Amino acid sequence: MYPEEFQYTKDHEWIRLDGDTGTIGITDHAQKELGDIVYVELPNSGEEVIAAETFGTVESVKAVSEVFSPVTGKITAVNSKLQEHPELLNSDPHAGAWLIRVLISDPKELEGLMSSEEYEAYIQEAESS
Amino acid sequence: MDLAMPAESRPKRTALYSTHQAAGARMMEFGGWEMPIEYAGITQEHLAVRQRAGLFDVSHMGEIAVRGPRALAFLQSITCNDVSRLSDHQAQYSALMYPQGSAVDDCVIHRMGENDYFICVNAANTRKDFDWLADHNSVGAELENVSSQYSQLALQGPKAAAILGKVTGADLASIRTYWFTPAQCCGVVGILARTGYTGEDGFEFYFSPEHSEGVWNALLDAGKDEGVQPVGLGARNTLRLEAGYALYGHELDENTTLLEANLGWICKLDKGEFLGRGALLKQREQGVGKKLVGFEMAEAGIARDGYAVWIEGEKAGQVTSGSPAPFLKKNIGLAYVPPAAAQPGHEFMIEIRQRKVRARQVILPFYRRPK
Numbered sequence: 001m002y003p004e005e006f007q008y009t010k011d012h013e014w015i016r017l018d019g020d021t022g023t024i025g026i027t028d029h030a031q032k033e034l035g036d037i038v039y040v041e042l043p044n045s046g047e048e049v050i051a052a053e054t055f056g057t058v059e060s061v062k063a064v065s066e067v068f069s070p071v072t073g074k075i076t077a078v079n080s081k082l083q084e085h086p087e088l089l090n091s092d093p094h095a096g097a098w099l100i101r102v103l104i105s106d107p108k109e110l111e112g113l114m115s116s117e118e119y120e121a122y123i124q125e126a127e128s129s
Numbered sequence: 130m131d132l133a134m135p136a137e138s139r140p141k142r143t144a145l146y147s148t149h150q151a152a153g154a155r156m157m158e159f160g161g162w163e164m165p166i167e168y169a170g171i172t173q174e175h176l177a178v179r180q181r182a183g184l185f186d187v188s189h190m191g192e193i194a195v196r197g198p199r200a201l202a203f204l205q206s207i208t209c210n211d212v213s214r215l216s217d218h219q220a221q222y223s224a225l226m227y228p229q230g231s232a233v234d235d236c237v238i239h240r241m242g243e244n245d246y247f248i249c250v251n252a253a254n255t256r257k258d259f260d261w262l263a264d265h266n267s268v269g270a271e272l273e274n275v276s277s278q279y280s281q282l283a284l285q286g287p288k289a290a291a292i293l294g295k296v297t298g299a300d301l302a303s304i305r306t307y308w309f310t311p312a313q314c315c316g317v318v319g320i321l322a323r324t325g326y327t328g329e330d331g332f333e334f335y336f337s338p339e340h341s342e343g344v345w346n347a348l349l350d351a352g353k354d355e356g357v358q359p360v361g362l363g364a365r366n367t368l369r370l371e372a373g374y375a376l377y378g379h380e381l382d383e384n385t386t387l388l389e390a391n392l393g394w395i396c397k398l399d400k401g402e403f404l405g406r407g408a409l410l411k412q413r414e415q416g417v418g419k420k421l422v423g424f425e426m427a428e429a430g431i432a433r434d435g436y437a438v439w440i441e442g443e444k445a446g447q448v449t450s451g452s453p454a455p456f457l458k459k460n461i462g463l464a465y466v467p468p469a470a471a472q473p474g475h476e477f478m479i480e481i482r483q484r485k486v487r488a489r490q491v492i493l494p495f496y497r498r499p500k
Contacts, residue, residue, distance in 0.1 A: 036170050036171060036173075038453045039430075039431055039453070041430075057482070061453050061455065062166070064431075
């Protein structure tokens, strides 16, 4: 369910590491909680992101949800498909609907993140409480 | 669970709570009640009501009975619309009034008979409304909070009448909009009213709560072929917004007069004295302090409740309700602006987080159902 090669945050973002580039998105659990996603606001390529700080928003009909970056770095790519097709976040949150790619400045920041196993346990606990 | 929580602050549940849970509804607290926000999804549910039919549990709404020989006089004194115009089995949209010309609550007043009325009020305001009425009842009408005696279900949409026709003997074609009748529905006695909050044709059924599950299931069953769906409060909000209807706490509150809220049409200033009449007359003469307008976004972005409106570089007003409109496929909203700025076609900016995004005023309602 949750790809093993990803790492996960408590705020339901995932990051996939390829060398020194991280691809960041929101998890399947997050899109289920949000409902139909109708709008995505993302920064521009070249801008900086800071670990644990918000870099954009994902909006459903009912609510605005901030997205937080798991890492610090410079944005090298932004998924432009999401402007026309925000609903991709509901159907393909772990692959086609990635949000941004970041050139990571401090790989040590990844150490605090959860594995797929830990994340699955984390959301199971959240759902049962 | 928090055993230390006092009873009044624990959210209430309708008789259908476990039915909604079993249907997989996402539940949320609203106005002191734990209610279904969505089942299959707000967009799907919204479209179902516009295209076919949707069934809402609105049992959280309040009902207040006003009876006795002083009932009419009392209601005339405390509401803005003309209650004397009602015939038996007729209803009217109205508001309970504050002296400053604003609303304690908006409501629907139903005349059962000469000395017998009931008012349907908002869930969050039921207690406040009853206390207000009781405190102003110098003429001695008989008041009773009968909310616990009723469950209320709303069946709304172009197929509502066809579905309902299968489970009631009432002659639906003879019930005009804003009229009602005592009737049996799904074998249960109650009040069947052609009222609603969605902008579609539809009915609301008031009945005794022990029959809730039976009536709910029977209506969903009766409407299977027509494609009826359970609908939550999320879509209830987007539907009423498209229809341009006010929601208390957003377009209406104690600091907003009915004239400012575009509800002058329910203010019958010539009917005689009523609480707030003086303030409304004064405003009609001297002008309002703000004006409610409808808008749609002219650039990418979604305006939300509470966002600031900027006109000519200054903060000038506020969005009271803002959301995507699932049927119209636009992002729309309602906002208060200075009266001089209120003009369909004119634009203003809405502060959406760090950006100012253009919006254009439009004529209300956003959506009118096809005739």
